[in-house]
Amino acid sequence: MKAILLAGGKGTRLRPLTLHTPKPIVPIFDRPFLQYQIDLLRQVPEIDEIVLSLNYQPRRIEEVFGSGGDLGVHIRYVVEPQPLGTGGAIKFAAGHYSGEPLVVFNGDVLTAVDLPAVLALHRERQAAATIVLTPVENPTAYGLVETDADGNVRAFLEKPTPDQIRCNTINAGIYVLEPDTLGRIPSDVAYSIERGYFPSLVANGETFVAYVYDGYWLDIGTPEKYRQAHIDIMDGRFPAPPFQAAPGTALVSPEARIEDGATVEAPCFIGAGAVVRAGARIGPYSVIGSSCHIGENAVVDGAILWPNTWVDAGAEVGPALTGRHCHIGRQARVAGGTLLGDKSVLTDYSSI
Numbered sequence: 001m002k003a004i005l006l007a008g009g010k011g012t013r014l015r016p017l018t019l020h021t022p023k024p025i026v027p028i029f030d031r032p033f034l035q036y037q038i039d040l041l042r043q044v045p046e047i048d049e050i051v052l053s054l055n056y057q058p059r060r061i062e063e064v065f066g067s068g069g070d071l072g073v074h075i076r077y078v079v080e081p082q083p084l085g086t087g088g089a090i091k092f093a094a095g096h097y098s099g100e101p102l103v104v105f106n107g108d109v110l111t112a113v114d115l116p117a118v119l120a121l122h123r124e125r126q127a128a129a130t131i132v133l134t135p136v137e138n139p140t141a142y143g144l145v146e147t148d149a150d151g152n153v154r155a156f157l158e159k160p161t162p163d164q165i166r167c168n169t170i171n172a173g174i175y176v177l178e179p180d181t182l183g184r185i186p187s188d189v190a191y192s193i194e195r196g197y198f199p200s201l202v203a204n205g206e207t208f209v210a211y212v213y214d215g216y217w218l219d220i221g222t223p224e225k226y227r228q229a230h231i232d233i234m235d236g237r238f239p240a241p242p243f244q245a246a247p248g249t250a251l252v253s254p255e256a257r258i259e260d261g262a263t264v265e266a267p268c269f270i271g272a273g274a275v276v277r278a279g280a281r282i283g284p285y286s287v288i289g290s291s292c293h294i295g296e297n298a299v300v301d302g303a304i305l306w307p308n309t310w311v312d313a314g315a316e317v318g319p320a321l322t323g324r325h326c327h328i329g330r331q332a333r334v335a336g337g338t339l340l341g342d343k344s345v346l347t348d349y350s351s352i
């Protein structure tokens with residue numbers, strides 16, 4: 001059985017972090033994001049091939065996962081000549097595949113959905129397509145999905161306006177699709193599964209089944225949600241590496257160096273090779289990437305610092321996000337919500 005991970009988006013809402021790091025491999029602590037999805041797919045032993053559907057910086061992603069052998073899976077890469085949209089990308093990645101249903105994931109959702117149960121429902125209902133739904137407070141940023149009492153999808157409306165909202169269940173970005181239903185997707189032109197394929201299943205009265213999941217689910221595609229993913233893993237709300245065995249703790253790599261007189265408050269993460277100098281304070285929900293340097297008396301309070309960032313003596317960084325190799329000068333102030341791209345330099349005494 002084949003699984004397709006849609007990982008070709010540009011991650012515009014996470015810019016500038018995604019300028020040099022495509023969204024599928026933004027780090028969650030010290031692991032690339034897609035590794036969490038690959039872990040989930042491994043729940044289904046029948047899945048013998050994971051196809052990564054790419055077009056933005058595909059090489060960067062290939063370099064990280066290779067053939068998948070290290071993760072115990074077989075990964076294949078399909079690179080579109082130009083962005084084909086979610087539907088076009090699925091068709092392109094599926095090629096002439098027939099037979100077993102396809103498992104499809106949006107490459108930016110973090111969830112613990114019971115995938116074997118979704119597949120079992122799909123088979124039991126002999127569905128043309130099965131979609132996972134999740135309840136959210138504000139559906140406007142998602143695909144709104146209405147169902148009937150028997151769990152059949154009755155309407156699919158991508159990015160509804162507030163006056164169009166009649167329920168709270170949205171498309172969680174996880175599907176099981178029968179390959180022979182992909183015929184309606186044109187080849188080689190951009191086509192949206194959300195605006196084309198799903199509404200057409202409803203219009204044709206095909207068996208289109210919903211699996212409602214009210215466990216953990218998050219689209220990591222905005223800075224707030226990206227940070228939320230870390231908080232939820234640290235708190236154990238989403239039990240996952242590296243905190244699954246020790247939620248709520250300060251997880252300090254044995255290869256990090258915390259000098260005497262530094263303060264480290266749980267929960268937080270300090271990666272390999274990081275140095276925290278005397279008098280510095282690492283506040284709760286901070287993530288210090290590998291080889292970062294936190295200078296004397298500096299404060300990092302809830303920020304996520306990607307690897308190799310230097311926070312100089314006396315600087316204070318609130319719940320901000322910084323890319324790789326940033327330099328935050330002495331006594332500088334970085335307010336919560338700040339986003340700094342790779343190699344940003346903030347000179348001494350600056351505030352932002």
Ligand code: GDD
Pocket residue numbers: 006007008009010053054055080082083084085086089106107108109141142143144158170171172173194219221
């Ligand atoms: N290969 C490829 N080619 N992948 C693409 C393309 C493309 O042209 N366009 C988007 N993707 C990938 C993105 O990388 C992402 O993983 C996934 O498809 C969904 O795209 P997003 O841009 O993240 O869409 P969204 O978050 O606004 O909405 C989608 O996800 C919601 C759930 O998070 C929709 O599927 C909504 O219906 C859904 O509710």
Ligand code: MG
Pocket residue numbers: 106108219221
């Ligand atoms: Mg998304």
